[in-house]
Amino acid sequence: MYIRLLKPDDAEEYRRLRLQALQLHPEAFLSTYEAEKEMPLEVTSSRLEPAEDKFTLGGFTGRGELAGVVTFIRESREKLRHKGSVFAMYVAPAARRQKLGHSLMRELITRAGQMPGLMTVNLTVFSDNQPAKRLYAALGFTCYGTERNAVKLDGRYLDEDLMTLELGSGEQWQAQGHEGA
Numbered sequence: 797m798y799i800r801l802l803k804p805d806d807a808e809e810y811r812r813l814r815l816q817a818l819q820l821h822p823e824a825f826l827s828t829y830e831a832e833k834e835m836p837l838e839v840t841s842s843r844l845e846p847a848e849d850k851f852t853l854g855g856f857t858g859r860g861e862l863a864g865v866v867t868f869i870r871e872s873r874e875k876l877r878h879k880g881s882v883f884a885m886y887v888a889p890a891a892r893r894q895k896l897g898h899s900l901m902r903e904l905i906t907r908a909g910q911m912p913g914l915m916t917v918n919l920t921v922f923s924d925n926q927p928a929k930r931l932y933a934a935l936g937f938t939c940y941g942t943e944r945n946a947v948k949l950d951g952r953y954l955d956e957d958l959m960t961l962e963l964g965s966g967e968q969w970q971a972q973g974h975e976g977a
Contacts, residue, residue: 797855797856797857797858797863797891797894797896797899798855798856799853799854799855799856799899799900799903800853800854800856801846801851801852801853801854802844802846802851802852802853802854802865803844803845803846804841804842804844804845806844806854806862807837807840807841807844808837809854809861809862810840810844810852810854810862810865811832811837811840812862813862813863813864813865813886813888814832814840814865814884814886815829815832815833816888817884817886818832820889821886822949823922823949823954824886824922824925824928825884826947849869849870849872849880849911850867850868850869850870851867851868851907852865852866852867852868852884853865853866853867853868853900853903853904853907855887855891855896855897855899855900857891863887863888863890863891863896864886864887864888864891864896864897864900865884865885865886865900866882866883866884866885866886866900866901866904867882867883867884867885868880868881868882868883868904868907868908868917869881869883870908870911870914877913877914878913878914878915878916879914879915879916879917879918880908880911880914880916880917880918881917881918881919882901882904882917882918882919883919885897885900885901885919885928887900897928897931898931898934898935901931901932901935902935904917905917905935905961905963908963909963914963915962915963915964916960916961916962916963917937917960917961917963918958918959918960918961919932919937919959919960920943920946920956920957920958920959921956921957921959922947922954922955922956922957923942923954923955923956923957924954924955929957929959932959935961936961937959937960937961938959938960938961939957939958939959940958940959940960941957941958942955942956942957942958943955943956943958
């Protein structure tokens with residue numbers, strides 16, 4: 797398996813994996829399968845255009861198939877530029893338990909840590925998603941709160957845990973024992 801930056805040319809493969817994620821795990825994402833299947837491919841393509849403050853990483857199998865994704869977006873307002881957030885983390889069922897999610901997040905943290913002035917990486921995760929919470933905790937994220945009834949899905953309410961990782965700098969994060977963890 798290997799990790800690389802996704803680009804607009806990856807839109808079809810990304811869209812296929814994203815739709816799979818939304819179908820198999822509607823509780824894990826704010827978007828819906830119905831909304832995204834109608835979205836033009838050009839929209840997906842433009843979202844994959846890397847920029848100074850945002851990027852999407854893809855994790856590929858040895859056969860070159862996209863099996864995992866994660867997106868990072870840095871805050872754009874001046875008073876918040878020291879922070880960024882993780883979005884749309886997903887690993888296909890066939891690629892789980894192979895540390896692909898760990899590798900994607902480690903690469904995201906390393907890249908984010910190289911952004912001048914970025915100190916904090918935030919994410920939200922549904923409170924009952926124990927595998928994801930274990931992954932994030934293993935990488936140094938800590939929970940700083942829970943939003944009760946954050947999302948309503950099929951008539952039931954789901955809580956979201958708010959998690960954060962203080963980078964200081966990418967080198968500091970690695971020195972804390974997270975490189976290769």
